[in-house]
Amino acid sequence: MGAHPVPAANEVGCASDEPIATLIRHWFPLWTPPAGNARWLKTRCPFHDEAHASASISYEYQAFRCHGCGVKGDIIGLIREREELAFGAAQRRAEEILGGSYKPVPRESARVTRRRAFGEPRTVGSERAGPGRQVPPWLR
Ligand SMILES: [Zn+2]
Numbered sequence: 258m259g260a261h262p263v264p265a266a267n268e269v270g271c272a273s274d275e276p277i278a279t280l281i282r283h284w285f286p287l288w289t290p291p292a293g294n295a296r297w298l299k300t301r302c303p304f305h306d307e308a309h310a311s312a313s314i315s316y317e318y319q320a321f322r323c324h325g326c327g328v329k330g331d332i333i334g335l336i337r338e339r340e341e342l343a344f345g346a347a348q349r350r351a352e353e354i355l356g357g358s359y360k361p362v363p364r365e366s367a368r369v370t371r372r373r374a375f376g377e378p379r380t381v382g383s384e385r386a387g388p389g390r391q392v393p394p395w396l397r
Pocket residue numbers: 302303304305312323324325326327328
């Protein structure tokens with residue numbers, strides 16, 4: 258009984274487990290993801306050099322935006338911008354970088370017809386970014 262210990266996703270200290278944080282740390286290993294429960298958390302922007310926090314990150318939306326240099330996007334958006342990839346290639350990059358912690362964000366476009374490309378979907382432990390998740394309007 259009392260089976261597997263499930264890590265509390267909201268706990269301070271788990272921020273670096275967030276896919277969006279993992280992605281940014283893949284590019285900027287020295288960047289420290291902010292912890293907290295707010296929808297948007299202030300952080301220093303790793304994409305440009307700055308002394309003050311002018312960027313925000315959201316674990317709820319799995320997105321990042323910077324008011325200083327203008328970098329913003331969700332996981333795929335950031336990969337596309339940073340590595341100059343098309344959408345499909347960026348999805349593959351996300352899987353490479355994030356492994357099982359990355360789940361494609363369902364887009365409401367009707368042209369998601371290539372889902373068999375990656376083989377079986379992986380089973381992921383953290384399910385808190387549930388099916389109710391949507392791309393916020395400011396990311397479109
Ligand atoms: Zn910036």
